[in-house]
Amino acid sequence: MKIHEADAKSLLVAQGLPVPAWAVARTPTQAREAAVQFLADPGNATKKVVIKAQVLVGGRGKAGGVRLAATADEAEDVAAQILALKIKGLPVRRVLVGPAADIVKEYYLSVLLDRATKRLMFIGSAEGGVEIEQVAVENPDAIVYEHADPLLGLPDYAARELAFKVGFGKHWKAGAAIAKGLLRTMIANDADLVEINPLAVIREHNADGTPVERLVCLDAKITLDDSALGRHKGLEELRDLDAEDPADVEARRYDLTFIKLDGDIGCMVNGAGLAMTTMDLVKRAGGEPANFLDIGGGAKADRVAAAMRLILEDRNVKAILVNIFGGITRGDEVARGLVEARAQQERDVPMVVRIVGTNAAEAAEILEEAHFVTAASLDEAAAKAVAAAKGVAS
Amino acid sequence: MSILIGRDTRLVVQGITGREGEFHSRAMLEYGTPLVAGMTPGKGGQTALDGRVPVFDTVAEAVRETGANTSCIFVPAAGAPDAVLESVAAGIQTIFCITEGIPALDMISVVEKVRLAGARLIGPNCPGATSPGRAKVGIIPGSIHREGRVGVVSRSGTLTYEAVQAMTDAGLGQSTCVGIGGDPIVGTQHIDILRLFAEDPETDALVLIGEIGGSAEEEAAAWAAEHLPDMPKVAFIAGRTAPEGKRMGHAGAIISGGKGTAASKVAALEAAGFRVAGSPTELPKLLREAGYRG
Numbered sequence: 220m221k222i223h224e225a226d227a228k229s230l231l232v233a234q235g236l237p238v239p240a241w242a243v244a245r246t247p248t249q250a251r252e253a254a255v256q257f258l259a260d261p262g263n264a265t266k267k268v269v270i271k272a273q274v275l276v277g278g279r280g281k282a283g284g285v286r287l288a289a290t291a292d293e294a295e296d297v298a299a300q301i302l303a304l305k306i307k308g309l310p311v312r313r314v315l316v317g318p319a320a321d322i323v324k325e326y327y328l329s330v331l332l333d334r335a336t337k338r339l340m341f342i343g344s345a346e347g348g349v350e351i352e353q354v355a356v357e358n359p360d361a362i363v364y365e366h367a368d369p370l371l372g373l374p375d376y377a378a379r380e381l382a383f384k385v386g387f388g389k390h391w392k393a394g395a396a397i398a399k400g401l402l403r404t405m406i407a408n409d410a411d412l413v414e415i416n417p418l419a420v421i422r423e424h425n426a427d428g429t430p431v432e433r434l435v436c437l438d439a440k441i442t443l444d445d446s447a448l449g450r451h452k453g454l455e456e457l458r459d460l461d462a463e464d465p466a467d468v469e470a471r472r473y474d475l476t477f478i479k480l481d482g483d484i485g486c487m488v489n490g491a492g493l494a495m496t497t498m499d500l501v502k503r504a505g506g507e508p509a510n511f512l513d514i515g516g517g518a519k520a521d522r523v524a525a526a527m528r529l530i531l532e533d534r535n536v537k538a539i540l541v542n543i544f545g546g547i548t549r550g551d552e553v554a555r556g557l558v559e560a561r562a563q564q565e566r567d568v569p570m571v572v573r574i575v576g577t578n579a580a581e582a583a584e585i586l587e588e589a590h591f592v593t594a595a596s597l598d599e600a601a602a603k604a605v606a607a608a609k610g611v612a613s
Numbered sequence: 614m615s616i617l618i619g620r621d622t623r624l625v626v627q628g629i630t631g632r633e634g635e636f637h638s639r640a641m642l643e644y645g646t647p648l649v650a651g652m653t654p655g656k657g658g659q660t661a662l663d664g665r666v667p668v669f670d671t672v673a674e675a676v677r678e679t680g681a682n683t684s685c686i687f688v689p690a691a692g693a694p695d696a697v698l699e700s701v702a703a704g705i706q707t708i709f710c711i712t713e714g715i716p717a718l719d720m721i722s723v724v725e726k727v728r729l730a731g732a733r734l735i736g737p738n739c740p741g742a743t744s745p746g747r748a749k750v751g752i753i754p755g756s757i758h759r760e761g762r763v764g765v766v767s768r769s770g771t772l773t774y775e776a777v778q779a780m781t782d783a784g785l786g787q788s789t790c791v792g793i794g795g796d797p798i799v800g801t802q803h804i805d806i807l808r809l810f811a812e813d814p815e816t817d818a819l820v821l822i823g824e825i826g827g828s829a830e831e832e833a834a835a836w837a838a839e840h841l842p843d844m845p846k847v848a849f850i851a852g853r854t855a856p857e858g859k860r861m862g863h864a865g866a867i868i869s870g871g872k873g874t875a876a877s878k879v880a881a882l883e884a885a886g887f888r889v890a891g892s893p894t895e896l897p898k899l900l901r902e903a904g905y906r907g
Contacts, residue, residue, distance in 0.1 A: 247742050332717055334797050334827045337724045411797075425867050446690065447716035478859050491795060492769025492824050495851040500892055502854045507691035511861055516713075516770075544752050544771040544778075546740070547633075576754055576774060597775065598892055 220443045222457045227439035230408055231337045231415075236400040237435045239421070241317035244272070249300030253316035255291045260318060260422045263428065267319035268294055270309040272301050282306040307610075309462055320437055326353050326385060327415035328394075330367070332411055339367040339405065341398060343385035347417035354367050373402050390420055393434040399467070408454060409447030410598045414440040417428045444568045466529055473525040474515055482507025484608050485530035485539040485568075487523070489548045490512050497542045502595055506605035510534045516547040523556025524563065531566055538569045538608035540600055545576030552578075556587035561589070569607035572601040614742035615789045616764070616809040616816070617647065618646075618683060618709055618737070622748045623674060625650040625681035625705070627688055627696045629656040629661045634687035637711075637752050638662060641685075644755040646748040650675035656703050663900035672703040683707040685741065685750045690714040693737060694723045701730045708800070709750050710736035727800055734800025740770040740792035753777075754788065762907045763900065764810040766803055768795050768829075772851055776893040783897030788816040795824070803833035809886015811841055818845040818905040820896055821887065824874040825861065826854030831881040838885035845903035847896050848877045848887040 224231075228238045240260075242253035254268045255282035272284030279285050284306050304311045311560050325348035333340035346361045354361055363384040367373045373381075377493045387394035401413045417524065421432050448455050455595035460468060470477035476491065480498075484506045488494035491513050498508040510533065514526050530536055543553050554572060561570070573594045574582040586593055592607075594600035618624075624641070628634040629651030639662055642648045650669055651661045659669030669675040674682065674847010684705045689694040693712035700708045702886055710726065713866050717739050721860060727734045735742065745758035757774055759781040767773040773792050780787060803821060810816045819841070823830035830850065853875040855861050879889050888899040 332797050334829070335832070337798050338721060339718075369721045406718060411717065444716050444718065446714045447718070450691075450716075476857075478861065480856065482703055487772075489768060490771030491861055492767070492772030492822070492851045493775060495855055496775070496849075496893065497823060498771055499851060499853045499854070504892055508854060511855070511859075544774045546752055546771060546774060575778070576757075596894060598894055 220445055220448065220458055222441055222443065223273045223275065223313070223459060224271065224439055225313070225330045226275055226457045227441040228436070230404055230441060231400070231436055231439055234407060236397060236402045236404070237433065238439070239320065240418040241315050241436070244298060244314050244316055245312065246298040247302065250314055250316050251291050251295035252526060254294030255290060256394055257316065257318045258291065261426065261428070263318040264422050264424050265319040265580060269317055269319040270294060270297050270301060271315045271317055272304060272306060272571055273313040273458060274306045274309045274311055276307045276309060279306060284311065284472045287574040308543065311462055319417060321366040321422040322437075323420040323422055323432055326387065327416045328385065328398065328401065328418045329412065329414035330405050330418070333366065336366060338369050339402065341365040341367070341401075343381060343548040344384045351416065358527060367402060372406075373399055387434065390432075390434040394610050397436070397492065398435065404441070408441070409444045411444050412440065412442045416440070419428055451506070457468040459528070466532060467540045469525070471527060473522050475522065475529065476511070476513040477529055478511040479533065480508050480510050482509045483510075483535050485509045485528050485533065485536040485602050487512050487514060487539065487541045487545050489516065489518060489545075493542065493544060496511070497540065497597065497601070499538065501605060504598075504605040506601070506608055509533055514548075518548055518551050518556070520556035520559055523553050525559035527557070528562065531564055531568065538571070540602045540604035541570065541572040541574070542597060542600060543574045544574070545574065545578060548577065550574040550576060550578040550582030551585060554582040558585060558589045571596065571600050571603040571607060573612055615747060616806070616813050617733070617742050617789060617791060617846045618651055618660065618745070619744050619750045620747055622647050622750070623679060624648045624685060624748070624750060625652055625675040625679070627652045627672065627686045627700070628668055629666065629668060629687070630656055630813070631810060633686055635661065637687065639668070639860040640755065641749055641818070642666070646750065648707060650681050651775040651852050656735040657771065667876060670700045671795050672705065678706065681705065681751065684887055686710045686712055688712060689726055690716075694719040694780045697723050698891060701726055701732055706732050708732060708734045709741050710734060710741065711741060712736070712799070714795070717796065717798050720796070723798050724798060733853050735791065736794040736799060738796045739794030739799070740773060742789060742791040743787070744779060744789045745787050751792070752904045757781055758790065759784070760784035761788065762817040763818040763820060763905070764813070764818070765790040765791050765820040766810070768803070768824055769822060769851065769906045772893070773822060774895055776820060779822065779894045780897055785897050785900060786904075789812060793849045802829045804829070804836050807833055807841070817822050818900055818903070819847070821846070821848040821876055821882070822901070823848065823850045825855050825875050825878070828873065830878045834881045834887060836887035837887070842886065845900055845905040846887045847890060847899045847903060848882045849890045849896060850890055852881070
């Protein structure tokens, strides 16, 4: 699950990490109130505020979603403009307001799951503020990697080594402490990724006006492990339902994995690998899949009916391909669900059904009685579905 | 011979009295798997599967009393990492964890403990393995198999069934079929299974089933090119049409930053001497074309 920058920063602060102050505003007036406060702060070296769109996609800056303002009036105006934006299709409903940083140097630091080594891995670079993927292509030597110990985490010496390798200079102690804090954040919340870009040395002013530098987390991106949400009270509330397709919300309620795509052939499959394969074969047969849909293991009739409703909510769908290889899932249960779903459906869309494996014979009887179009092999099913979507009798 | 499981297997099922555990244990027993013990805390002294399998309170006791050397875990996600640790502590050498939905971070220390003990963990979130005619551990339907000499390794569940069924329909039997699981952190990866097949005198050809995300297939391909240059090899990769940045069901199946695409995996496999099928049903034909005569 992705969460917003402001929420990610709260999780960092909870682990004692240095994050400059911020406020979240839902209206231009709220943004103005926050700006007044940050503009009056004597520590704010730039005497400006930054206003950042809170959306769950990258590329906010390029889309005009991150801007500066020097006065309260300007902040209100800029916030109004950003709140009217859609970034990659997502409406901006909140902005983050904070003091504009006087940046001395930008770094990159993240911790993530490394599947190859089965450990947590830190990625650091002295070239922060740009996409790390770009640095990896253009200047791979500028990136350093360090694995956490699977039993001990990141001991102090390893945190220091990492800090020296990244090149935090005189801020190495802060760098080491932040690395340890990122790991704590990861573990405390069961995150898949904690990414700080930029992690920056910024200049601020002491009460007497003298400048002071410190290393802070200027931006934050955290994704959470969906499998672990159940054991963290409060994290589920960070889910931005506004940013989700209503279909995703419906899918989650029935334990379905659903991803909408652009084609016109709806797919209902059990198992993620087989669901992807079914999409691939639809494409190979000359069609375009309308969705990825995994009904999971052991699906009963009601889950099948819910899956069918989800597929049919997409008005582009012209044909449906059902592909079930029963293991845990029983074919007759799915067949009964299909009969039930068809009886309820408002729109008549041609359907091709293939059910093999556990209780396939019982399923075949049910399907035949209900006059479903069936197919023996996956290739045949894909071809029939594509023909049906094109309006060709099969 | 076969790999991982075979005639020497003595299986203990952790969570045998649960709904899933009992259903699949029955299927394993009926397949002929040497299922010697069940384990459910608090149910020691009872029996499962109509009195055919003794149940113990601990894995250690099951090992002591029955000589169990392999375990299969059907314990719910909250207790499954602990179940793996219990198997390791009891000296079990081959551990299958079928459970899905285990938080990824929980598995990091567990796989390390497995490694330090010199044991092997398959999964979690995997369908298990079958050595046709000898033993099946996990949830793969026994009916799809046929005895033979083709080794099958896959990250997926039902996609594996599809591929195995296609092989069986074409008369190509299998030595062992292994589903390694779709989670980001799994105990055993494609390359580890290829190493085992390479040492198995009864495996003469390979089927590798992969999917988008990560780089495990690429690493396995490079290893096979070097160590198994003459063995007929075929592969299938799921997710050619998957969009970037979307997690396709499996926690591991995601293309991000242009990495883990089907195209890069297909290219790596072809460069390593694999024939890559456009559909699972083409695997038998490609295996014949690669020179397999089994």
